[in-house]
Amino acid sequence: xxxxxxxxxxxAISVGPFQIYWxxxxxxxxxFVAISLATREAKKRGLKEDTIIDIALWAIPIGFVGAxxxxxxxxxxxxxxxxxxIIAIWNGGIAIYGGLIAGGLTVxxxxxxxxxxxxxxxxxxxxxxxxxxxxxxxxxxxxxxxxGGPVSRQFLENLYLPEFxxxxxxxxxxxxxxxxxxxxxxxxxxFVIIIIxxxxxxxxxxxxxxxxxxxWYSTGRFFIEGMRTDSLWIGDFLRVSQALSLVLFIxxxxxxYLRRQVYPSKLYYLExxxxxxxxxxxxxxxxx
Numbered sequence: 001x002x003x004x005x006x007x008x009x010x011x012a013i014s015v016g017p018f019q020i021y022w023x024x025x026x027x028x029x030x031x032f033v034a035i036s037l038a039t040r041e042a043k044k045r046g047l048k049e050d051t052i053i054d055i056a057l058w059a060i061p062i063g064f065v066g067a068x069x070x071x072x073x074x075x076x077x078x079x080x081x082x083x084x085x086i087i088a089i090w091n092g093g094i095a096i097y098g099g100l101i102a103g104g105l106t107v108x109x110x111x112x113x114x115x116x117x118x119x120x121x122x123x124x125x126x127x128x129x130x131x132x133x134x135x136x137x138x139x140x141x142x143x144x145x146x147x148g149g150p151v152s153r154q155f156l157e158n159l160y161l162p163e164f165x166x167x168x169x170x171x172x173x174x175x176x177x178x179x180x181x182x183x184x185x186x187x188x189x190x191f192v193i194i195i196i197x198x199x200x201x202x203x204x205x206x207x208x209x210x211x212x213x214x215x216w217y218s219t220g221r222f223f224i225e226g227m228r229t230d231s232l233w234i235g236d237f238l239r240v241s242q243a244l245s246l247v248l249f250i251x252x253x254x255x256x257y258l259r260r261q262v263y264p265s266k267l268y269y270l271e272x273x274x275x276x277x278x279x280x281x282x283x284x285x286x287x288x
Contacts (some may be wrong), residue, residue: 008168010142031060034125034132046273047116053249059106066102067094074232089281092145095232096133097244116273119207126213127194133217134187140180142169148177148227149270151259153285165193179227186220198269205266214252218245 013020021226071093072079072086079086107125111118140146153175156166161178169176194216198209222245225231232240259266 002110007144007170008142010144019020022142025135026142028033030119030135031056032130033135037131038125038128041128042121044272045120045124047124050223051114051116051121055107055110055125057119058110059103062106063099063103064089064094066105067099068094070095070098070101071232074234092143092288095241097241100129105275112204116205119210120269120273123198123204123206123209123257126210127191127198130187130194130217132223134184137180137184137187138241139176141165144168144171146180146183146228146230147171148179149229150174153219176229179224183224183229186224187217190216190220202268203271205259205267206269206271207266207273209269211252211256214248218252221245222249 008022009146010021011019012022012025016155029114035056039049042052042188068086068089073096076094085091090117104122110116111121137146147169153166153170156169156175156178165178165181166175169178190213191198193225194209194212197204197212204212222242225239225241231242234240234243
């Protein structure tokens with residue numbers, strides 16, 4: 001790791017003209033951890049061993065495209081004048097909500113194609129995705145991006161942050177809110193809480209783990225987004241991510257409530273695929 005004047009070099013490895021950035025390494029680690037955890041959980045819930053890998057091969061590249069298109073859409077005035085920059089993802093400009101939307105649609109398509117319950121699969125993936133988001137935010141840290149407004153060094157010291165974080169938040173002589181850290185810790189704590197709740201017997205029904213993820217992440221993102229200096233905007237009055245967070249928060253609560261009212265006998269998460277097949281067989285036997 002190269003450090004100059006207290007600032008971490010975003011380039012991890014440089015060989016001739018080839019450069020590997022810490023951001024890419026961290027994102028790769030985050031995806032590996034998420035896939036590994038989700039694969040192990042999927043096997044426990046009765047899915048085929050290669051299900052998560054198959055989904056990842058589709059969802060990850062499509063998710064990156066979605067993240068880029070989302071960003072470009074809300075910066076369209078710039079990219080309309082600079083169309084060659086649309087594919088220049090190496091210059092920055094991806095939005096996690098765009099990736100989540102594109103990835104979610106990919107998962108929906110995959111479940112319909114392969115006869116897998118969408119709610120169960122989303123429940124398996126959700127905590128792992130949240131953990132990956134927690135890890136991935138450290139890529140923003142390495143790039144000195146996704147930070148908040150100016151603060152004093154004393155403010156950062158009062159948070160009892162280690163020196164390397166304080167100095168990385170020193171950009172051209174000004175210290176900034178480490179909003180990457182706020183979101184990383186929020187996502188990590190959400191991961192722990194949701195995993196605990198998910199493993200409680202007869203607590204969460206299938207689909208409610210994913211809804212818990214939506215509620216938790218959107219809550220934190222709404223407030224943290226308000227501190228950031230690089231937000232995408234609708235006009236000059238509304239931050240895109242805050243608006244979407246509010247929609248997701250309200251939507252998840254309403255969906256959860258309505259599902260409980262309309263489908264009170266939905267299978268619990270821990271019943272997984274095995275019990276789903278069993279219940280279907282029992283229903284079929286009763287009809288006969």
